[in-house]
Amino acid sequence: MQPMLEARNLTKRFGPVTAVSDASFAIRSGAITGFLGPNGAGKSTTLRLFLGLVQPTSGSALIDGKPIHEWPIPSLKVGAALDAQCVHPSRRAIDSVRWAARLAGVPTSHAEDLLERVGLSAVARQRTGKFSLGMRQRLALAIALVGDPEIVVLDEPMNGLDPEGIAWLKDLLRSLRDQGRTVLISSHLLAELEDLVDDLVVIAGGRIIGSGSATAFIDRFHPQTISVLSDKPEPLCAAVIEAGGEVLDMQGQRMEISGLTSIQLGEIARDAGIALLGLTEERSLKRAFTHATATITDIPGELG
Template sequence: MIEARGLTKRYGSTLAVDDLSFTVNAGRITGFLGPNGAGKSTTMRMMLGLDNPTSGQVRFDGRYYRDLEQPLHTVGALLEAGWRHPGRSARNHLRWIAASNGIPDSRVDEVLDVVGLTSVATKRAGGFSLGMLQRLGIASALLGDPQVLLFDEPVNGLDPEGIHWIRQLMHALAEQGRTVFVSSHLLSEMAQTAQDLVVIGKGKLIYQGTTEDFVERATEDRVRVRSPHLPVLREALERAGTVFTAIEDDSALDVSGMSSDQLGELAFTEGATLHELSPHRGSLEQAFMQLTGDSVEYAAHDPGTATAAANEAQAQS
């Protein structure tokens, strides 16, 4: 378990993290989300003692990181995959890290096998691709067989097979009762991976809870319906005061506030034949954009607006 309480970090007049508190439970994968500049990397660095907090504290299974005599046995972390000596082989890179925490060389070969780098174990890490460096960084995080794991953007540089592999690995680690805390900008991947979320914006906590609850709070379930008797359904929905919009060139309706069962019963009552009745929920991306919209540090202009402005300026010149 990870417990962060009142984490605050100031850089001069800039407040990067603002009285941030959250809990990461064991046996779960917790996603750490926020817009660019939200303070995610600063928070993770403070958790590991790489940056000193202005105030606040973090405990790992009840202990401060600085009090861990051999921290890799308790906390494994991947923050910067590119950190390595380019002249060392993958095995020797891991061997010196293992030696610093009393970890036997046999464990080095075990984690190299876990991350799929056994065949290149003797090759210099300086020639590794970004995806291979990600795997090497994950291997270093696993070295001490820790109960707590922190991953910052672990899928960067990985191909689809690698992304699938890291997703399975994180689920396996959580199923073993470990605490898995992962930061990522790939919301589609987090939707498939994270069971819980900690969402921040401008250094403040926006949400903590399950991924499912986060999506449900920010979006509403909708049902898509197609029917050759669409005008009949329109009138029935209007009488019921149900919100709907026409989609697919008016060949279907997107209905809010009514379940597929209710909509099917309504269609039956009205004698309307149905060709499609498809419930669909909002996405993690939709929920994230809605709940963090006021916390975006670096907002870009809409491409359509920018193009229109450019065309107008060109016409006037």
């Protein structure tokens, strides 16, 4: 199936800075894809390249097979919230949404519904200058959805949202996916993305580290570690090292080890007369991401 968004050998240089370097990846239709990378990795630049807000130095950024400028009314194809400051501060929220609707050539009568959908009905007629960051994020989202687009691209939309707001946003994005839409979302809040995204694109230093299923990414990059709580951490530490394991971290009664299976660890503890009070094989997107970006700088490719 044709990818909904595709980067082909995409490069963007700003003078001496290469923000995006020979990036190739594809984003499938009907999925939520997380776009992850440390600060300055090139996420926003890549999203801007897809939306035609900056021009590539070389390569291409395609929306459903074509550059954005080849779509007659781009906002019907792709809705984007890249910058929560995008609206004029002296304009009322509802007028900003109506203005976006006019630009997209769609009826302005849905503006009220859109503001309700993003939880801003109560402030629809207020000027946006004094809106909080969270309110601006919601407004930017309403504007992104104005053309009822097939693809929704969001740059750090969780910034400024409180926990309830984040949960609400996740539900909204899931409902967009359930309608068959494609969602691409960049975020630093890795723990929040964990139960949201189907796929990932991971970028560091302008280069794509991996793309594909989130589960495959975690399987590939997650360090094999066990977090263990014991009544005698120091003797356990010595026994682990003696058995060829490695102690990565120790805090009070808890330590994190690698190089042993949980069964081996249980046997070592039993033989040393140490009680294990808890044992978890931790698995998280955050740890896989940290490990991938810290250790891998040179493995482009598909994951799963």
